[in-house]
Amino acid sequence: MTSVENVFRTHEGAQEMRPRSEISAKEILREVGSVLRMSEAEVAKLGQMPADADEDQTMIINMGPQHPSTHGVLRLMLELQGEKVLRCKPIIGYLHTGMEKTGEELTYMQGGTNVTRMDYLSPLNNELVFSMAVEKLLGIENDIPERAVWMRMLLSELNRMSSHLLFLASNGMDLGAVSMMLYGWREREEVLRFFQKVTGLRMNHNFIRPGGVAADLPPGWRDDVLTILEMLPGRLAEYDILMTDQPIWRERLQGVGVITADEALALGTSGPILRSTGVAWDLRRDQPYLHYDEVEFDVIVGSYGDAFDRYAIRINEIRESIRIVHQVLDAMPLGDYRIQNKKVTPPPRARIDESMEALIHHFKIFTEGFKVPEGEVYVAIESPRGEIGCYIVSDGGPKPYRIHMRAPSFVNIQALPHMMRGGLVADAVAVISSIDPVLGEVDR
Amino acid sequence: MSDLEVTPEAQPQLHGCPLSDSRGQTVVHPTRAQYVALMKKLLDDGYVMCSDLTATDYLTHSGRTLPEGIEAERFEIVVNLTAIASRDRIRIRVQVPESDPIIASLFDLWPGTEAMEREVFDMFGLSFDGHPDLTRILMPEDWDGHPLRKDYSIGRIPVQFKGSNS
């Protein structure tokens, strides 16, 4: 039917990795993964550095974008000497959706549907940061009802748990523990079933909206959450036996993908990657939002900056999230689930039949959208992958003038060349998995 | 609503560049010439992490408030820095004219800005002087135009569906 000659082969030209003779020294240093620069005196002291092999002894190979273990459509070009990785260049853009441009065409009420599909493993966190940015622009960030704030915390922490469970599943599968994939999905389904009950959808909920949340918690939610919280610790203990204490797992992850604190900060990484190097930076504790300053939890920090630390941080963050959700359950107050500001939130459906004013407000909010005062704001929260930020510029209209999401995976992927240097190709898979990128937010 | 915090005596300044306040966040407005020197001083002040580097095209929104002495241009580079030790954030906004869309790169100060600057180049067409590899990052290599500019249409195809606006 179709012959191979008719296939349009994709060439990304200058975006791909080129031989060393064709690129600048600065770019070679970047692809080799050198992050920090030494002073001249230090360079002089080092003397002659061993050089990499010649071009005719190395091979540039391509991994992806369609590949079983690149966590989505990440394309990596690696320069290998045998099995050893010398240079690495990630090429992204295979999932570019134009979400920032689409965001300029959607009202603030609709913006959540767009933003939630960026990091599709923790959609509620995207919606949360977007809603918080809009609320800051509106000036209502301190008027959100208590119940709405605690509901947001509950959903955000459950989302963190489901995202980390998926990390355990995919990390296991990438390293060969295929049964972990099935176990991780088994737990994740429980959390997704709770989300379906509360928000109506398993994924991409559009539930956290500017002004609060879209609907109240359904009756019986407390029992559902307690079922999840009671089931998880036992299962996590099983995974500790299966993976954490297992010699093969340790051999594959310890010492792989090492990064130091200075390098991590210089590259702008955040989340488990930064915490694995020893820097105790968690936005929930250091720049608290919602009511994180009223709950007790520990910030898990590693010491070696390797892939095993990042795995251990994430499995323990699930335990910390369980702790937080228990406290949220105790603290959940009664009250409104969204702010009662007529200009921002639509009226309850029943009132539309009674009041003309309610009908007009409903109509205006859903067709034209509510107007947001002029200005610009940047709000950041801690998503399972790191610092996710939302930068909105408003020109006074009902749609954002510019919306930009600072995606943690986009910045974390820059750490790949440094982490892969000197390792084997098999370790490359472990490194990508330990960074836990989500290509939806990388490419937006 | 004016975000400006100007005392009648002297304009608040940081390292020689005017300051303003945006919903409680300190914003510094250097000129392109002052940009790198200011960033270096901020890095020494403790802002070790460059959280975000992006740009905005103000083609259709000319009436924004800026401190005195700052000329509004079409493009604006926005950098958000974070200080780990003092748990502080700061924002820097630099005006970049359309006629000369070049600005210095922050790659030597924060290597993590490499991908962010490439994205700004791809989406807005602003060039970064000193960047190691300024190529497109999100669009295909042979793509024409810079999508996030205001004069670039969203590229919607007409859909026969009553009530859709996308």
Next chain:
Amino acid sequence: MGVVRNVLDDGLGGLEHNFVTGRIEDLVKWSRSRSSWGATFGLACCAIEMMGTGGPHYDIARFGMEVFRASPRQADIIIVAGRVSQKMAPVLRQVYDQMMEPKWVISMGVCASSGGMFNNYAILQGVDQIVPVDVYAPGCPPTPETLIHAIETLHQQIEDGEIMRRRAKSGAGANIHITEIPAQTSPVSVSLGRPATSWTSS
């Protein structure tokens, strides 16, 4: 097929003859539908739901599809799960061309079927612009039930031979649109619209 009516009661002892006859074509179609392997083409959020369908709750292993082969040479069905961007379109076509005949395409999710909510410069408005699609599964993302319904519809078509007949005529995809099944908390029973071919008919 030979006389096998006692097999249900007596197992192999119920066979009245030592030979069972049938058409090879039926056997081939039956085995094609029962062990089709998917090519991994998970792109975005739909890929997560596809993985969920492979997980223990929804389990497409009972339909023979738990194996997702990364190599297109070994795959039968390509489930395009997610939004296809400008950069990814040639890659999709290349992978599709590398698959061996017979091959089928399921377009999973609204972004793959029509561009979805992203009607803009960056997303291909439907993968049927570059590959012939056999089944369209709507949803954003389609629930695992919807995906299983799509897969089983395709399997039914493969087993009946309809799809191969249509393909031989026009070369185009089968263009079957299925309805979305919203997420449920209890198992869903779905009728595929045609009774299964009986073993005792000729």
